[in-house]
Amino acid sequence: MENAISIEGLSISFGGLKAVDNFDMEIKSGEIRSLIGPNGAGKTTIFNLITRIYKHDRGKILFYGEDISTLPPHRIAQKRIARTFQNVELIGELTALENVLVGCYIHFTYGLFSAALRLKKMRNEEKEQKGRALKALSLVGLQPFKNIVSSNIPLGQRRLLEIARALVIDPKLLLLDEPAAGMNALEIKELNRLLKLLREERGITILLVEHQMRMVMEVSDSITVLDYGQKIAEGTPNEIRNNPDVINAYLGKKESNAQN
């Protein structure tokens, strides 16, 4: 199986702090991979490096064999990499449907002139993309919310809305930053089902950052564990569950606990 993404020796530091240090990771196409680790381990930083929001100091990011580590951030969506945000970045005053249309940006080709005069090209494209947006909304189960202003939508649904907005990019790789935060058990179950469906029906590779361990263990094919910007373990959910390094990172070593 081809690698969707392979990261080699990726490093970035912020004023002396090594946020991500010599990080390697390979994700197979169609895999659901979780990236876990304590707060501040560098998980979101890795998302920002893949999407080129941060410029890495060293290393390489290959996406289906193509080096994307020199692209400007606005070119990443064209490569079909989509993401969601830890602190839900929806536009509060726009409706759910309009927010998803914002995500359809790369599919629009008309210019300022067509927009100003509402030319046929503009109206046709708007109609076509509206269809795409509605399909994405119903896929995540948010069709009833389509005309609700997003600031009035509950947090769990807002996270789903962000996923819908990422899906209209037609991503090959989907980066989800804590999608289950603020969701109840039932919603998490639905989310798991959705992620598996995306993988099976659309072949989307998913990289998931999540703190809800039960979800991570259930949905992931494999897990990468990060601590202080370094990879400390990688393997199937079962291997990770019993890995002593991981247990130390999360719970602290027994000796150091005793000293405290």
Next chain:
Amino acid sequence: MFHKKQVKYIQWIFSIVAIIIIPHFLDAYLIYISSLVCIFIILAIGLDLVIGYTGQISLCHAAFFAIGAYTSAILTTKAGIPFWFSMPLGAVTTALIGFCVGIPALRLGGLYLALVTLGFGEIVQMVTNNWILITNGPDGIVIPSPELVGFSFSSDLRVFYIIMPITICLVTIGRNIVQSNIGRAFIAVRDDEIAAQSFGMRLARYKTISFSLSAFYAGIGGGLYTVTTNFICPTDFGIVTSIDVLAMIVIGGLGTIIGPIFGAILLTLLPEILRTIAEIKELAYGSLLLIFLIFMPGGIWGILSNLLIKVRMVFPLTTEKKVN
């Protein structure tokens, strides 16, 4: 019963007829004020595109207004180019300069951008004051009334019939743009630059488009101003004018098209109404602005749209299904 679409057409016809007929019953002064209101509507919508929609501070709107007015006036009086060509040329020139002013916005934000645009506004006023050879300096420029195949637009009413349709067109174009993919990109850039980039939007593109559009609107406003007042001088385009337009969009409702229209109407009429109490005019104007800002944080349109929603709940619009 009428079909919903027919009702819409009838409304349109009524409003157009009303707009054409009503000015005939107004005196010249009121028509002149109406022209000014239209010009400030154009200015306010232009400024709202850059501040309200794209979230970039611009304190040099009066400078764009000046560039549009002076370019149009100089081309007409010195080069003999008729108003119908000098006004669009002025608007395009202003848009190009707006593009250049947008470039610092790519690196600067917030207060720094405010200072850069403030400085640019000062520079433009200095130039209009001191480049006497071209601008006549503080003496200003007298602009003749435009003519079209022998017909002179010499009265306030005739000028109003130039300005009003252009205003309607620019309001419509503004609405079309903000409801398009470009408008959504403006809003996305305003709300979160990182998210906007991750959807594929290039920040540089939308910041410069937004500044150019804003300047283009101000440039047209400037061209129209020259034929409304038939005279321009540097004091018309000072920082106070920039702040006035800013107040219009804040009081009307930021990030909407209809809000700035209300703001422009209110803040253009208010000083005229307060003229009758000249002694306390400035005090009354300032106090009213404060009252609006304190009690209407979402602007006039914020209050009105809430009211409309409540009215709609009580009297729901008849839908097409019911009509059929």
